[in-house]
Amino acid sequence: MPAIVLSTLNAKYIHAAFGLRYLRANLGHLQSSAEILEFDISQRPIDIAEILLARDPKIIGLGIYIWNVAPATELVAALKRLRPDIAIILGGPEVSYEIEDQPIVELADFVIPGEADLKFAEVCQQILNGERPGSKIIPAELPDFSRLELPYPLYTAEDVAHRVIYVEASRGCPFTCEFCLSSLDIPVRQVPLPALLDHLQRLLDRGVKQFKFVDRTFNLNTSVGRAILEFFLARHRPGHFFHFEMVPDRLPSALREVIAEFPPGALQFEIGIQTFDEEVGARIQRRQNYSRLEENLRFLRRETGAHLHADLIAGLPGETLESFGAGFDRLVALGPQEIQVGILKRLRGTPIVRHDSDWQMIYNPHPPYEILQNRLIDFGTMQRLRRFSRYWDLVGNSGNFVESAPLLWSSCESSPFHAFMRWCDWLHARVGRTDGIALVRLLGLLFEFLTRESKLDPRPLAESLWRDYQRGGRRDKPACLKDFLAATEVAASPQQARATLPRRQARHLA
Secondary structure, X not given: OOOEEEEEEEOOOOEOOHHHHHHHHXXXXXXXXXXXXXXXXXXXXXXXXXXXXXXOOOEEEEEOOOOOHHHHHHXXXXXXXXXXXXXXXXXXXXXXXXXXXXXXXXXXXXXXXXXXXXXXXXXXXXXXXXOOOOOOEOOOOOOOHHHOOOOHHHOOHHHHHHOEEEEOOEEOOOOXXXXXXXXXXXXXXXXXXXXXXXXXXXXXXXXXXXXXXXXXXXXXOHHHHHHHHHHHHHOOOOOOEEEEEEOOOOOOHHHHHHHOOOOOOOEEEEEEEEOOOHHHHHHOOOOOOHHHHHHXXXXXXXXXXXXXXXXXEEOOOOOOHHHHHHHHHHHHHHOOOEXXXXXXXXXXXXXXXXXXXXXXXXXXXXXXXXXXXXXXXXXXXXXXXXXXXXXXXXXXXXXXXXXXXXXXXXXXXXXXXXXXXXXXXXXXXXXXXXXXXXXXXXXXHHHHHHHHHOOOOHHHHHHHXXXXXXXXXXXXXOHHHHOOOOOOXXXXXXXXXXXXXXXXXXXXXO
């Protein structure tokens, strides 16, 4: 039985816990006495406790995040009642700041705020030697990458076959955006490039096709970014998919040249714009060159095959519904395949709290700590924005309505934001929910809205919806469309190369 069990509750099964693998990789001689057991938030805490206790460990290390802190608190409470002798050590961003009044911290034995790659091993050795650490809170110093063992050999064959493989070329962020935990993570530190490329090659040799880089600013260091892109380009095979986060107003020619060489769908860039309101951006310490940002997005859409996932945040201090809508329209015009409309969260430790009084920022006290209302956007309007975010994900981002979604605003003089909000209000009045809406039902409701409310001709609309419906390889004609489609029409099978990409991205390509 392992002396140490490393565990967490992932948001979904496919999300392999990157941090746990770093901790185990750096346990030194204790690594052989440690085991990783991963769960997800759909599992009951009491069932997770049963599995953990069956391993009879002396130490349980738990990764705590915004999405799992509630069930993790229930889990720790059960573990300490059943086996108070087991030392429970917490780590992760949710217990790295403002930890004094957290119930889960009170229940646990020890907490390691910060990057615990090396500190966790020290604490475990103390406990196993029978020496109880002198303090419950044990801050971790920033580890130097030259001292770290990289975790990639700890991805299992099951991980390679079924899960997202996370990698990193750097840690830290040079920017100080007040809503983001990464703004507290300074300085930026690079993984030694030769070692990283060696591990990436080994992962490719093991059959890994999809890599997700967790770096906050992949394109900050041009030479490193280009080297990684060139490495993947030289080894690219159909079905390979590489995800990076990028600074939107920084795209020098050295990066443009190599990005343009990748085939369609091979690259995905997550582009954090957050707001187009320059005054709001300055208020939250997010300064960016908007003209350069727009030019970069136009280049990526027109000259490359990269899949663009752009982020906006609703509820920032000083942003009105109208200014947010204007920014959304501006982003729609730039044509990214996906726009994530996020609702502002008050993450522990972030300096966004300094605006609470002036802008009357009221947040939900429970995870994920989303804004409920502020001085310029009341609760009812914020709820509409929350529904907008969810419905946009279902219709605008999913790839299920690539051709037909723009008909919501191209058929009228209204802005995309206000036109889509009109559809959101109508849809919520009809279904009263934002989840659990089957695709066929959603398609039927969109057809009804566009024919009855927007007065579109049903025949060309049905053809657009039918082409969209086939993007996922579907052949069953929805009943609402049958009377408006030619009887001889047959669905085309999706191309095999596209079928090997993640489903959302493949539908956008089809």
